[in-house]
Amino acid sequence: MLFAAVVVPIVLRSEPTLIVVRRAVHLRRNPDQIAFPGGLVDAADRDPQTTALREFEEELGIPRERAAIAARLDDVVTLARSVTIAPFVATLEPPLAFTPDPAETQSVHEIPLPALYAPGALHLGRERVAVAGEMRAVRSWLFDHGGVHVWGATARIMHALLRRYPTCQALAAATAVGTKPARA
Numbered sequence: 510m511l512f513a514a515v516v517v518p519i520v521l522r523s524e525p526t527l528i529v530v531r532r533a534v535h536l537r538r539n540p541d542q543i544a545f546p547g548g549l550v551d552a553a554d555r556d557p558q559t560t561a562l563r564e565f566e567e568e569l570g571i572p573r574e575r576a577a578i579a580a581r582l583d584d585v586v587t588l589a590r591s592v593t594i595a596p597f598v599a600t601l602e603p604p605l606a607f608t609p610d611p612a613e614t615q616s617v618h619e620i621p622l623p624a625l626y627a628p629g630a631l632h633l634g635r636e637r638v639a640v641a642g643e644m645r646a647v648r649s650w651l652f653d654h655g656g657v658h659v660w661g662a663t664a665r666i667m668h669a670l671l672r673r674y675p676t677c678q679a680l681a682a683a684t685a686v687g688t689k690p691a692r693a
Contacts, residue, residue: 514561514595515547516576517670518569519622519684521602525677526619528601529657530568533615543618543659545596545666557595565599569617570608575601579684582669587662588638588647596666600684624654626677631667636660 518528529543548564550557558581562573576599585594607617624630634651637644638661650664659667674680 511592512550512557512595513548513592514550514557514564514597515545515666516561516565517545517582517596517598517666518565518576519579519598519600519680520605520619521600525622525681527622527625528569529618529620529659529663530609531615531618531657533611533613542661542663543657544663546614547594547596548613549592558597561595561597567610568614570610571601571605575605577601580673582666582673585662585665585669588649592662594662594666596669598670598684618655618657620654620657622677622680625652625667626671630654631664631671 520526520528528546530546532542532544546565546568547561548568550560551563554560554563558578562576562578565571565576566573578597578599580598582596582598585596586592587594609615609617631650631652633648635646636649636651637646649660650668652659652664652667670680674683
């Protein structure tokens with residue numbers, strides 16, 4: 510079993526946003542998929558939070574000190590059950606200048622939090638994926654917004670976020686979203 514950690518970044522704009530990345534197409538694991546910034550735990554990492562922040566900085570080009578960890582969500586296991594992921598909710602103050610590493614990140618997307626919290630936006634459905642070299646339909650949480658299609662572990666992390674904070678207001682209170690001056 511492998512272990513990974515991700516940052517679930519929330520940008521403190523007047524309308525808060527959630528950052529996701531499209532992984533580079535040449536990557537061995539999950540190429541061209543939408544994910545939260547993060548990656549596998551390295552032996553040199555002190556703990557999963559260190560991993561998440563290191564990968565956040567590498568993938569987005571934003572110094573890790575800019576990400577204020579607000580909470581750790583329950584771990585999520587990938588569909589293939591080969592990786593356990595530790596998700597950390599973090600807040601970021603604008604302005605932000607993303608300089609994604611093309612070796613890891615194809616593009617960066619900001620999703621308005623109200624879009625994620627809209628009724629039925631995150632829903633159960635079927636996704637066609639290759640499992641052991643064979644295409645299968647698997648049941649997964651799904652989310653689509655502005656050409657960004659989220660499924661699998663990333664969608665399960667979104668679901669864990671919504672379970673922990675069932676309303677935008679609950680998330681705002683827990684992460685101080687909206688209590689800091691919006692500069693963007």
